[in-house]
Amino acid sequence: MIEAKKALWLLSPRLLGLVTTMNKEGKVNAAPYSFIGPISINPPLCFVSVGKENKDTEAFARELKQFVINLVSEDFAQQAVNCEADLPRGENELQAFGLHMQASKKVVVPSVKEAPATVECSLNEVIDPKDSDHILLIGKVLCGTCKFMKNNKPDMDAMRLVMHVAGTHFRLVGKRIDLERRY
């Protein structure tokens, strides 16, 4: 048997996102998050699960009610992980670790230029699950971007997306397999 906390690791790997937010003074924050995922198709909703430790991501997302999930590819993964550094509030992690901002399509929060794909969200709701040490930022997805499209779909091989297992253990998104769906 695997103890409860370690059993959470079995729910991995999870896509790694470098989440960007901005506060009312225009200061940009970026931090890596792997407790992220889709919730609903209509309307399109997603979540970022944020530890209740006074994180800038929560504070900034509450201020401007927007965030961007920038998916992380292998070529800038170490820099994205470095962005977990707890820099003085408002100091820009992207600049500190050699990454770049670019204008997003539908939100004022900038995206990460190096990201192969982004998901732009308005903050729909903040949920505090009972007895949880994390809160859920629920995002209404406004649009996405993807630099690697093939047959009108994201090209998962070309993107070389990084996933988080636990601690310092990461994986790349693996090879495609096709299965029949009969039911």
Ligand SMILES: Cc1cc2nc3c(=O)[nH]c(=O)nc-3n(C[C@H](O)[C@H](O)[C@H](O)COP(=O)(O)O)c2cc1C
């Ligand atoms: C690979 C990786 C994944 C992480 N995933 C999460 C996560 O899903 N939720 C979370 O609260 N913190 C996560 N963290 C920790 C945050 O990135 C870290 O606490 C960071 O300092 C938060 O920054 P902020 O205060 O700017 O939001 C992760 C860190 C790394 C390196």
